Amino acid sequence: MRVFFGLWLVLLGAVVVSLCSGDINVSPGVVFVTLVGSGQVGAMEETIVNTLRLPRVCLAVTVGAALGLAGTTAQAILRNPLAEPGLLGINAGAGLAAMLVIVQVSNVHENTLPLLTFYGALLTCGAIWELAGRVGITPLRLILVGVGLGALTGAGASFIATFAPPADAMRAMIWVAGSLQDAGWVKLGWVIYLGVPGAVLVALLARDFDILVHSDNVARALGQRVNVVRSIAILAIALLAGGAVAGAGPIAFVGLAAPHMARALVGYEHRNLLPASAILGAILLVLADLAARRTLAPIQVPVGLATALIGAPFLGYLLWRLKEHG
């Protein structure tokens, strides 16, 4: 499809621009030679491209794609255009875990924070499923329980931050804002190991999402085991969004916006919608990160702030459109 070709092209462009620009600009040609690793390149350029910018842009691409997939899945199973992975308490749960780790543990191993934040996300997700399932799962009940639990864990995180030493609280706040700042291959590994199984699961469920968006009864009448599909989908969201949060902290807006943009481009069927959301999520996050790095340079704004700043007007636009169409 031509749309996909265009999307890949935009993503490639965004990645190249992101690799080239920074406090020290590197020309695309030098970037290419550095990546291939064959030519004579200065040690400084090589360090900048290979150890600073490349892991960062890779992290932005994978986290953005994971959030796009998780958002599309959440909107399908919750049947709500305002749904995003954060509604299932994933960000809040991960945030609480991160706050605990950053404030309580003095010398954090590189793998500890991603691991524990992912556990935090998974645990909240499981708790929501369990609590909402007591009286029969409905999309609305999942959302309400998710919002409630999200508020609770958010309050817990704030409580810890209030009594933490200022330096720790500061570091935690940067994490909670969502940041690609100290991107590295270890974090990227977390996103990939968690995100790929999640992506496989949602790819297998694409056709199921197409019929589940109508209503439980329609899906059931067609022979779908609705609760099985829903629980696998929630597991997939936990893997995708949990992986994203483990790699970059909670990043708002991408999971909400990417599916809507994708829907406008490729229509309604999930076998197109899912890949389009993934690419769009990647594009959004690479661009947001570029904006976060460059607008106030040399100050680096957390990327989560950039996405939130773009996200708020978009949300307003979405509500306005929903109202227009009744």
Next chain:
Amino acid sequence: MADQPNGLGARALTMSYGGASPVIEKLDLSVMAGKFTALIGPNGCGKSTLIKALGRLLRPTSGAVLLNGEHVNTFGAKRYARQVSSLQQSAQNPAGLTVEALVGQGRYPHRTLLAQWTQQDSAAVDRALEKTQMVSFRNAPIETLSGGQRQRAWIAMVLAQETSILLLDEPTTWLDLRYQIEILSLLNQLVSDQGLTVIAVLHDLNQAIRYAQHLIIMADGQIVSEGSAEDAIIEEVLAQVYGIEIGVFPDPSGPGLLCLPKPTKS
């Protein structure tokens, strides 16, 4: 009758929601194969619950729904959906969904997890579009269609399931009179031309009499009257079921009956 091994039926079926008193209690039913059956009765009589139970959308509290003598809970979900399709009322239509894509979703129970779309799937979709005269709307988004066309598209979707039994929960509600007639004629045609077994929950007594060959009148979770219009539609039964006086007259426009509420004294 209920032990009859062929076709769809219910034996001592009891349905209840939560711990509340049952909506349907010990109901026996045997659906007439190859006929159009109308399920009628006042609000809350259990007719929607019954059709959901027959469609395997709700689990019986006790008793059983049987298909060809087999307990429907022993069927896999998809296997049942290849034999019995059911159209639910007021389903949402996602924006941008085309008629063809919707009808294609009717192929869900015929497809396995990794199976590609096949020639048979395409052929089934084409047949369903033809039967419902929706061929020319194939690429139209559902939200651009009129109420009647929309409902025909949904019927095409369940026809693409290629089942021999079709259940419909209030297929004409929310439609104006012209579209109601259009849908009922279509169902009638599917029964007479394709030999489908159709059971539909209807609200309008006169439409049920005219278009269905078999009527089931329910009240308080029980079947109170069943048979052809002449056998099932009795003034005393209607008065008892609906709680108002309803006159039954010969239809002046042809064979059949006409029901009309009698004026109440004020």
